[in-house]
Amino acid sequence: MTTSHNELQAHRPAQPLEILRETVWRGSVFLLLASIIVVFSVAQPAFMTLTNLMSILQAVSVVAIIGAGVTVTLAIGGFDLSVGAVAASSVMAASYLMIVLGLGAPETIVLVLAFGALVGFANALLIVKLKVPDLLATLATMFLLTGLQLIPTAGRSISVGLILPDGSKATGKIDPLFLMIGRSSFLETVPLPVLLMLFVAVLLFILTERTRFGRLLFATGGNEVAARLAGADTARIKTMAYVVSGVLAALGGVIVAARVGRGDVSSGASLLMDSVAASLIGFAVLGLRRPNVLGTIVGAVFVGVLLNGMTMLNAPYYTQDFIKGAVLVSALALTYGVARNRT
DSSP: OOOOHHHHHHHSOOOHHHHHHHHHHHTHHHHHHHHHHHHHHHHOGGGGSHHHHHHHHHHHHHHHHHHHHHHHHHHTTOOOTTHHHHHHHHHHHHHIIIIISOOOHHHHHHHHHHHHHHHHHHHHIIIIISOOOHHHHHHHHHHHHHHHTTTTTTTOOBOTTOBOTTSOBOOOOOOHHHHHHHHOEETTTEEHHHHHHHHHHHHHHHHHHSSHHHHHHHHHHHOHHHHHHTTOOHHHHHHHHHHHHHHHHHHHHHHHHHHHSSBOTTTTTTHHHHHHHHHHHGGGGGGOOSOOHHHHHHHHHHHHHHHHHHHHTTOOGGGHHHHHHHHHHHHHIIIIIIHHHHO
16 A cells, blocks of 8 residues: 555654744744844834833734734634724714713713623624624724714714704713723723723634634534534524623723813724734734634734834824735734745
8 A cells, every 4th residue: 555645744753844934924923023123223212111011002902902802703704894884873972972972981881881792792683683794794894883873962072062963952961980091001001991802802702712612613614514414503603702802892991081081982993904004914813714812912012003103203194004005914914924835
């Protein structure tokens, strides 16, 4: 009996050079990130200060949290285009609840997160029950929310003393306890949004990588029919994924509202594209070539470090989108092009 060349290759012990090449490929994003940090630190010594590093993490925390929600929907083979609109609507809703309706921070937070869950459930209803393609369903939701958030105030931002469409004046204010979410720091060093980002990252990493539910998520995304035949309740799994995405998008909106202290109609303009970019860059982390929460967080930090360093070096602001696009293209090329050449 003869043995094929491929079988011999499969059973041949890995050589040290191959192991090194594999290690470098899997850690390429981390190596590139470390290289960028070194370059920026040499060019601008203030880059490596603790204050600036915390500033970077705070700046990317919202994108990372929303991107983690997008990652969960990618895991089931879906895609949530409504996250940016949910976050922006949450900013407006939180401000409206406090400034116009006079509610406190606890009630506001609960209601806004419930709003995010409701939007996620509505997306799941369209996708799971009515069989609307996920891109179309969440795109429709995005347009609906983008218009809906402007109706209560006739298109105006919400701040203290707002004149309502009926001519009356809003008498409420932003609860100081609410503002602490976006402006306070643990031990006067680590911003609270960074701690929230880490909490979400750890929680979702355990949920998606270490539990049966996580395995069912990826099984549903890999082959929904096979997962259903194996006994998985794919409808419930997909519904939970979109609800998680909606809640995390709303949480991102809460953090933004707490940071700016008002309901800014333009607050969620770039959140959709930035969170999607972070989740897609995450495919290249550790060479996994699949949605993963760790990769999404690293992707958000990667882009944040790059933009912060370019800003400190006085690069024009209008180059930021080009930089994001270049990073995304490079990550996808590394993930799929290099990986294909290795197989």
